[in-house]
Amino acid sequence: MNHQSTREELSLATASRRRFFTSGASGLGTLALASLLRDDGLLAGAVPQPLTHFAPKAKRCVCLFMEGGPSQMDLFDEKPKLRELDGQPMPESVLKEIKFAFIQKETARLMGSPRTFRPHGECGMELSDLLPHLSTCVDDIALVRSMHCEQFNHLPGQLMMLTGSPLQGWPTLGSWLNYGLGSESQNLPSYVVMTTLGRGLPGGASSWSSGFLPSQHAGTLFRNQGSPVLNLASPDGISRDVQARSLQAINELNRFRFDQTGNAEVASRIKAYELAFRMQQTAPELLDLSGETQATLDAYGVNREDVTSGTTAGFSGSYARNCLLARRMIERGVRFVTLFLSTWDHHSGLDSGLKRYTQIADQPVTALLKDLKQRGLLNETLVIWGGEFGRTPLGENRVNFKTVTGRDHHPYSFSMWLAGGGVRGGQVIGETDEIGWGVAKDPVHVHDMHATILHLFGLDHERLTYRFQGRDFRITDVSGQVVSKLTR
Numbered sequence: 001m002n003h004q005s006t007r008e009e010l011s012l013a014t015a016s017r018r019r020f021f022t023s024g025a026s027g028l029g030t031l032a033l034a035s036l037l038r039d040d041g042l043l044a045g046a047v048p049q050p051l052t053h054f055a056p057k058a059k060r061c062v063c064l065f066m067e068g069g070p071s072q073m074d075l076f077d078e079k080p081k082l083r084e085l086d087g088q089p090m091p092e093s094v095l096k097e098i099k100f101a102f103i104q105k106e107t108a109r110l111m112g113s114p115r116t117f118r119p120h121g122e123c124g125m126e127l128s129d130l131l132p133h134l135s136t137c138v139d140d141i142a143l144v145r146s147m148h149c150e151q152f153n154h155l156p157g158q159l160m161m162l163t164g165s166p167l168q169g170w171p172t173l174g175s176w177l178n179y180g181l182g183s184e185s186q187n188l189p190s191y192v193v194m195t196t197l198g199r200g201l202p203g204g205a206s207s208w209s210s211g212f213l214p215s216q217h218a219g220t221l222f223r224n225q226g227s228p229v230l231n232l233a234s235p236d237g238i239s240r241d242v243q244a245r246s247l248q249a250i251n252e253l254n255r256f257r258f259d260q261t262g263n264a265e266v267a268s269r270i271k272a273y274e275l276a277f278r279m280q281q282t283a284p285e286l287l288d289l290s291g292e293t294q295a296t297l298d299a300y301g302v303n304r305e306d307v308t309s310g311t312t313a314g315f316s317g318s319y320a321r322n323c324l325l326a327r328r329m330i331e332r333g334v335r336f337v338t339l340f341l342s343t344w345d346h347h348s349g350l351d352s353g354l355k356r357y358t359q360i361a362d363q364p365v366t367a368l369l370k371d372l373k374q375r376g377l378l379n380e381t382l383v384i385w386g387g388e389f390g391r392t393p394l395g396e397n398r399v400n401f402k403t404v405t406g407r408d409h410h411p412y413s414f415s416m417w418l419a420g421g422g423v424r425g426g427q428v429i430g431e432t433d434e435i436g437w438g439v440a441k442d443p444v445h446v447h448d449m450h451a452t453i454l455h456l457f458g459l460d461h462e463r464l465t466y467r468f469q470g471r472d473f474r475i476t477d478v479s480g481q482v483v484s485k486l487t488r
Contacts, residue, residue: 051181052458057422057488058382059184061177061453062326063338064365066357067158067201068345069414071391071407073436074113074354075128076415077145081434082393083112090394094437101152102347102398103408110435111395111404114351123426130358133366139426140369140378141419142486146430146439149389149446152409154345155202157388160446162207164475171211171466173450174336176475177457178217179210180464185333187282189220192329194322195340196315196360208338212468214264219338222287222325286328289321299367300324315341316360323364327371330381344387347396348406369419382421382456390414393435413439416449422456424488447480455482 073079087109095105116129121138134141151157156166163170171179174191183190193208201207208219257263289297297303301320319341326337341361346353365385372378391407391414413432419425430442451461454475461480465472 053460053463054458056456056458057380058420058456059380060330060334060377061174061336061382061384061421061457062330062368063174063336064361064383064385065158065162065338065340066344066361066385066387067340068154068343069157069387069389069391069409070344070357071113071346071350071354072145072413072415072432073391073393074115074350075130075358076143076417077432077436078115078117078126078128079113079393079432079434079436082110082436085110085435086112090437099152100392101409102396103392103394104397104399107397108394109397109404110393111407121426125426125428130354131362133362137366137369137419140373141417141425142423142427142429143415143417144429144444144449144483144486145413145415145432146441146443147386147390147414147416147446147449148439148443149411152389152411154388154409157409157411158201158203158207161386161388162203163209163211164447164450164477168203168206169209169211170473171213171217171475172208172219172338173453173475174208174219174338175210175213175217176454176464177336177459179213179466180454180459181335181457183333184335188286188329188332188334190335191217191219191338192334192336193219193221193338193340194325195221196319196322196342201340201342207340212473213466219336282332286332287325289324292324296324296371299371301363301367304363319360320364320367323368324371327368327375327377330372330377331375346391346406347398347408348401350391350406353406372420378420380421382423382453383419384416384453385418386416387414393437412437418486422488423486427485429483429485442485444483445479447476448483450475451480452483452486456487 073082089109095108098105117126118129119126120135123139125138125141125143127135127138149157149160151160151166159168159170160166162172164173174193178190191208195201205221208221210216210218289302300323302317302324304316304320306316319339322339326339329337341357344353344357369378369383372381372383389409389411392410394408395404396406396408397404413436430444431440432438433440454461454464461474461476461482465474467473
């Protein structure tokens with residue numbers, strides 16, 4: 001990005017935007033103003049530099065969100081004692097104050113895992129036999145076994161993990177980073193979201209919302225088929241020149257309105273129109289995989305048969321394609337990419353369900369890690385894998401269930417992993433007790449994880465704030481500590 005603008009050439013909208021951000025509307029103050037000046041070409045340097053509180057380790061992020069709550073003791077956290085106690089009840093004293101989504105406490109029994117674990121890599125990290133691909137990358141990942149939160153239902157849990165609050169209306173992590181650091185790409189959104197073919201999310205657009213931040217910081221949902229963004233293509237018979245002149249006229253009216261009101265949403269609308277115009281040229285190229293080698297397509301499994309349908313049009317190919325597109329977006333300057341894979345919510349059929357979903361995700365996720373590393377992108381790209389919570393050591397004995405074959409929601413201890421972007425790989429952080437019920441060592445709350453992620457991007461979570469309804473908000477609310485063991 002190389003702007004040659006001078007102060008005399010500033011548009012009315014730019015001047016108004018500057019007035020808005022210096023009027024105290026933004027908790028970032030000079031950081032937000034500097035971001036706008038940089039975008040308008042008034043700061044030195046052809047390539048914009050992130051505006052951080054200290055030196056960043058990460059510049060971009062891929063968030064691999066496993067909606068539903070993957071079972072940690074069947075994937076990442078082996079519990080031999082749980083297997084030994086299979087079929088026995090939990091002490092009443094433990095269950096007394098515990099809430100479950102579906103389990104009937106009186107008849108609940110412990111359920112061991114049938115999975116086989118063994119050590120991998122130089123670090124000796126133990127993973128389940130359901131993760132043969134990821135096991136080849138353990139020296140690059142940091143596995144956190146001591147995650148915990150307070151939310152035991154899906155929507156509040158997902159919002160907590162994505163926004164730091166169980167309530168709708170809060171900005172997501174991608175929106176906070178977009179707000180704090182700005183965009184590196186002029187032709188693509190800074191924050192992109194993709195879901196797996198045919199699957200929705202309980203929170204819908206709340207899962208990538210900008211909340212009370214200006215809407216320009218919200219995630220942009222890319223579709224799996226057809227036009228990547230609805231209404232992006234020009235109508236038949238409308239030339240690019242005609243469209244450009246129409247856009248100019250619309251933006252002049254919007255700038256006039258913005259100068260009158262100082263409303264940040266009008267500025268967001270101007271940016272949205274301009275970005276959509278540029279994306280008409282860049283988005284089709286981004287989604288065109290014809291330039292990728294056959295070896296790359298095979299590594300991700302883009303053309304593999306679905307594990308249940310027997311066709312290449314199922315979840316397996318869809319998720320593999322999304323993982324490859326995430327790498328292509330990172331290469332083109334997209335700051336934050338979220339890939340949702342639904343659903344790991346195995347209240348029954350846990351063994352077969354985990355086999356299916358690890359077959360969908362394990363290969364392309366591992367290919368993404370290796371691809372980023374081979375291209376020299378992993379050092380500055382943070383990759384995050386996890387869901388909203390884990391699963392209970394107890395088998396789910398829901399009313400009307402004839403057999404117990406699944407696990408209920410469990411927020412008291414669960415696992416997630418990170419790689420790249422300043423993360424110290426090849427290590428396990430935290431421990432759970434002998435049956436996986438609670439955290440026994442080095443607890444990491446969701447707010448701690450968000451504080452650490454912002455730290456990796458050079459941002460102090462206590463200083464990245466936004467004034468709304470009379471007070472300064474932040475993603476970690478009033479808590480959160482950086483997990484120093486995670487960082488290099």
